[in-house]
Amino acid sequence: MDTINSYIENNKERFVNELIELLKIPSISADSAFKNDVLKTAEIIKVSLENAGCEAVEICKTDGYPIVYGEKIIDKNLPTVLVYGHYDVQPPDPLELWNSAPFEPIIEKTELHPEGAIFARGACDDKGQMYMHVKALEFMTSTHQLPCNVKFMIEGEEEVGSANLATFVKNNKEKLQNDVILISDTGMIAKDVPSITTGLRGLSYVEVEVTGPNRDLHSGLYGGAVANPINILSKMIASLHDENNHITIPGFYNKVENLSEEERAEMAKAPFNLDAYKKALDISDVYGEKGYTTNERNSIRPTLDVNGIWGGYTGEGAKTVIASKAYAKISMRLVPHQDWEEITQLFKTHFESIAPDAVKVKVSPHHGGQGYVTPIDSIGYKAASKAYKQTFGKTPIPQRSGGSIPIVSLFEKELKSKTILMGFGLDSDAIHSPNEHFGIWNYLKGIETIPYFYKYFTELSK
Amino acid sequence: MDTINSYIENNKERFVNELIELLKIPSISADSAFKNDVLKTAEIIKVSLENAGCEAVEICKTDGYPIVYGEKIIDKNLPTVLVYGHYDVQPPDPLELWNSAPFEPIIEKTELHPEGAIFARGACDDKGQMYMHVKALEFMTSTHQLPCNVKFMIEGEEEVGSANLATFVKNNKEKLQNDVILISDTGMIAKDVPSITTGLRGLSYVEVEVTGPNRDLHSGLYGGAVANPINILSKMIASLHDENNHITIPGFYNKVENLSEEERAEMAKAPFNLDAYKKALDISDVYGEKGYTTNERNSIRPTLDVNGIWGGYTGEGAKTVIASKAYAKISMRLVPHQDWEEITQLFKTHFESIAPDAVKVKVSPHHGGQGYVTPIDSIGYKAASKAYKQTFGKTPIPQRSGGSIPIVSLFEKELKSKTILMGFGLDSDAIHSPNEHFGIWNYLKGIETIPYFYKYFTELSK
Numbered sequence: 001m002d003t004i005n006s007y008i009e010n011n012k013e014r015f016v017n018e019l020i021e022l023l024k025i026p027s028i029s030a031d032s033a034f035k036n037d038v039l040k041t042a043e044i045i046k047v048s049l050e051n052a053g054c055e056a057v058e059i060c061k062t063d064g065y066p067i068v069y070g071e072k073i074i075d076k077n078l079p080t081v082l083v084y085g086h087y088d089v090q091p092p093d094p095l096e097l098w099n100s101a102p103f104e105p106i107i108e109k110t111e112l113h114p115e116g117a118i119f120a121r122g123a124c125d126d127k128g129q130m131y132m133h134v135k136a137l138e139f140m141t142s143t144h145q146l147p148c149n150v151k152f153m154i155e156g157e158e159e160v161g162s163a164n165l166a167t168f169v170k171n172n173k174e175k176l177q178n179d180v181i182l183i184s185d186t187g188m189i190a191k192d193v194p195s196i197t198t199g200l201r202g203l204s205y206v207e208v209e210v211t212g213p214n215r216d217l218h219s220g221l222y223g224g225a226v227a228n229p230i231n232i233l234s235k236m237i238a239s240l241h242d243e244n245n246h247i248t249i250p251g252f253y254n255k256v257e258n259l260s261e262e263e264r265a266e267m268a269k270a271p272f273n274l275d276a277y278k279k280a281l282d283i284s285d286v287y288g289e290k291g292y293t294t295n296e297r298n299s300i301r302p303t304l305d306v307n308g309i310w311g312g313y314t315g316e317g318a319k320t321v322i323a324s325k326a327y328a329k330i331s332m333r334l335v336p337h338q339d340w341e342e343i344t345q346l347f348k349t350h351f352e353s354i355a356p357d358a359v360k361v362k363v364s365p366h367h368g369g370q371g372y373v374t375p376i377d378s379i380g381y382k383a384a385s386k387a388y389k390q391t392f393g394k395t396p397i398p399q400r401s402g403g404s405i406p407i408v409s410l411f412e413k414e415l416k417s418k419t420i421l422m423g424f425g426l427d428s429d430a431i432h433s434p435n436e437h438f439g440i441w442n443y444l445k446g447i448e449t450i451p452y453f454y455k456y457f458t459e460l461s462k
Numbered sequence: 463m464d465t466i467n468s469y470i471e472n473n474k475e476r477f478v479n480e481l482i483e484l485l486k487i488p489s490i491s492a493d494s495a496f497k498n499d500v501l502k503t504a505e506i507i508k509v510s511l512e513n514a515g516c517e518a519v520e521i522c523k524t525d526g527y528p529i530v531y532g533e534k535i536i537d538k539n540l541p542t543v544l545v546y547g548h549y550d551v552q553p554p555d556p557l558e559l560w561n562s563a564p565f566e567p568i569i570e571k572t573e574l575h576p577e578g579a580i581f582a583r584g585a586c587d588d589k590g591q592m593y594m595h596v597k598a599l600e601f602m603t604s605t606h607q608l609p610c611n612v613k614f615m616i617e618g619e620e621e622v623g624s625a626n627l628a629t630f631v632k633n634n635k636e637k638l639q640n641d642v643i644l645i646s647d648t649g650m651i652a653k654d655v656p657s658i659t660t661g662l663r664g665l666s667y668v669e670v671e672v673t674g675p676n677r678d679l680h681s682g683l684y685g686g687a688v689a690n691p692i693n694i695l696s697k698m699i700a701s702l703h704d705e706n707n708h709i710t711i712p713g714f715y716n717k718v719e720n721l722s723e724e725e726r727a728e729m730a731k732a733p734f735n736l737d738a739y740k741k742a743l744d745i746s747d748v749y750g751e752k753g754y755t756t757n758e759r760n761s762i763r764p765t766l767d768v769n770g771i772w773g774g775y776t777g778e779g780a781k782t783v784i785a786s787k788a789y790a791k792i793s794m795r796l797v798p799h800q801d802w803e804e805i806t807q808l809f810k811t812h813f814e815s816i817a818p819d820a821v822k823v824k825v826s827p828h829h830g831g832q833g834y835v836t837p838i839d840s841i842g843y844k845a846a847s848k849a850y851k852q853t854f855g856k857t858p859i860p861q862r863s864g865g866s867i868p869i870v871s872l873f874e875k876e877l878k879s880k881t882i883l884m885g886f887g888l889d890s891d892a893i894h895s896p897n898e899h900f901g902i903w904n905y906l907k908g909i910e911t912i913p914y915f916y917k918y919f920t921e922l923s924k
Binding site: 223233234294 | 663684686696759791
């Protein structure tokens with residue numbers, strides 16, 4: 001693998017330009033208006049896998065967006081790595097907060113990225129991190145250094161809950177058979193503090209609709225006499241947390257994993273500067289569940305957040321109206337052992353139960369997924385740890401992430417193999433936000449580190 | 463005046479068609495995109511006043527939309543009636559709930575309107591009711607039966623708070639000098655239950671903005687650790703009412719007029735069917751301040767309603783984001799003696815005080831106006847009462863309305879004259895709502911009744 005650095009040096013411009021071309025396509029899976037762009041992206045992934053040395057590359061149809069599959073089998077007796085990633089991206093809005101067009105990638109130097117960062121929706125999540133694996137494979141095949149078998153499975157529905165991936169995995173267990181699953185869709189603590197994500201939160205995402213009168217009403221003639229669905233929805237949302245910011249849904253915490261004081265003390269060792277955190281977000285204070293630190297609140301504790309709310313007149317000026325309906329999108333982040341379908345049902349039952357007779361309430365589950373924890377004594381984790389040590393010169397820190405990659409627990413259930421989350425992004429990359437970006441240094445560092453994972457995983461598997 | 467019926471019979475088709483032409487112009491004062499339409503409407507009002515026999519008709523410039531003024535002075539020794547109305551309309555959204563285009567008027571028969579009703583934004587509020595006065599004047603001038611002097615003042619900013627009317631009135635007191643002000647911008651209890659509005663609620667309309675983090679955040683990485691502005695805004699809105707639906711803003715009720723048991727008993731005599739009310743709105747229950755009836759809640763009691771709320775991702779599908787900002791438009795209906803500017807300040811102070819340190823809050827007052835009560839022993843009220851008796855065969859019932867016409871109290875302050883609110887619309891006309899309409903019977907009944915007001919007011923003034 002020692003030629004990786006020179007290979008990157010000679011090809012880095014092309015690596016960046018190829019990613020930029022990929023980022024130009026608005027593959028927004030949440031919005032059907034972009035259907036053709038999502039499909040076009042799948043085609044480009046297929047070609048890029050073939051160019052990187054994959055064989056039997058195919059675009060696998062699903063009931064939704066297709067899954068691109070490819071493999072390079074060099075010896076059935078050698079271990080097999082299954083790489084997962086996604087080619088779809090989050091919607092870019094609010095557009096007015098972007099400093100450049102989300103699908104016209106630009107390279108800009110920042111304080112954290114003096115080498116420059118690529119600004120575009122999907123730069124980090126997940127086109128950039130997924131493409132590192134394609135380029136790492138290109139290096140290993142073109143220099144005849146691929147030490148084991150590899151399979152790629154790149155989907156187009158991760159940002160909308162991977163609705164059709166489960167069926168695909170269930171129906172293709174043999175094809176997907178592997179010894180370890182490798183994913184880069186998470187972050188690391190800092191450029192000089194490599195880390196491996198060992199825990200993920202689960203997710204339950206629902207949409208609620210509150211209906212008051214059967215039509216919009218004049219707030220003067222009816223105000224005070226009928227239930228205003230926006231006031232009622234606000235009241236219902238407010239009641240979902242108590243004064244200590246504990247979630248009030250009955251049974252919500254029943255299965256929550258409670259970490260030991262030792263584990264919490266271990267977690268507390270991860271470098272964290274609260275003042276810098278507040279400064280970066282321009283907030284005077286953090287806010288969350290009583291009795292837990294900021295790092296605990298966003299990793300080992302479940303949450304309930306309203307992701308969107310709307311109702312009534314939201315245009316310019318004033319309109320004295322009582323809306324007929326009010327809506328909210330609400331998501332709950334779950335911790336290991338909480339079952340997302342059970343939590344979704346608990347939410348539905350509770351939310352419907354707290355609605356006053358004066359309104360009608362509809363709760364529509366969107367999607368969800370289970371939380372996940374990976375052991376740090378597995379071959380996969382050890383191989384990843386050695387790979388980081390090799391390229392960063394430091395042993396990575398195991399960390400829990402607050403994010404969710406629902407399919408990780410699905411993989412374990414269906415494919416009986418562990419997932420290693422080798423993330424190279426930073427919290428400041430603003431994924432899911434305006435001005436998402438990915439440092440070119442991080443991008444190339446990922447391409448440099450990944451081949452070593454293959455090397456050590458093959459060696460440790462012997 | 464006895465030729466009014468034959469005059470209407472011979473001209474009713476033209477009366478309807480002229481109104482329909484007026485309704486085709488989207489004079490939405492709240493949305494600057496319709497500026498030219500609002501201005502065009504003022505021109506049309508000018509011409510229609512001239513055609514009806516007004517003299518010295520002019521379009522008076524203001525800092526906002528112009529005020530159309532016209533007069534017909536027959537004898538300085540006779541009393542003068544000042545007619546007020548507005549040519550601007552509410553925004554039509556939500557468009558998808560209209561059965562026909564809001565600015566392509568159609569005539570449809572309904573259960574309440576077997577003679578047909580005109581469906582269009584502004585049909586009742588206020589183009590239709592304002593135009594009744596123009597046609598009534600046309601009748602009186604063309605048949606030489608105008609018994610007194612008349613002045614018209616038709617503005618284009620009523621739906622956005624009449625921002626510039628106050629200045630105009632202050633600067634034109636002599637020109638606007640009158641003995642009584644006549645307005646048709648309210649409703650009556652039923653087609654066979656004529657009523658005159660004797661009380662109006664005041665209004666304070668504000669917009670609030672809650673800012674959490676300085677950018678939209680990934681709800682997985684930050685969820686639970688930072689204040690979510692939508693959750694916080696919901697909490698703050700919910701806290702504005704207590705468990706009895708009393709408003710919790712300190713000092714809010716200090717100046718509220720408390721009616722005597724006698725007055726409340728008198729009010730309770732007005733025909734009202736709660737089951738029919740609930741059925742018409744398709745609600746299982748009414749909802750409001752404890753200790754008051756539905757009719758009291760929407761007339762003699764102040765209210766606080768959210769008229770619009772928005773924040774985060776409101777598009778198709780799901781986005782796991784914590785928004786940087788959340789917004790709401792909130793209006794309070796006030797009762798006589800509550801000062802709208804004082805209430806606006808009380809709201810601002812309180813709303814800012816309940817915000818947690820983790821967010822920033824901005825409260826921007828939109829507009830407002832005072833409540834109003836008119837005595838039923840005035841000449842103006844008596845003249846209106848006799849006019850209804852003449853054309854409906856019944857003495858009208860005095861009633862309090864929950865709506866607000868802020869300028870009424872302004873008129874009394876600046877012009878020292880009382881306002882008579884002769885409304886011919888019905889609650890079911892859906893003003894400010896999709897499918898607003900105005901019964902042709904009501905429209906023509908208004909044109910028939912108004913001349914008698916002039917007759918009796920002149921006689922009673924002698």
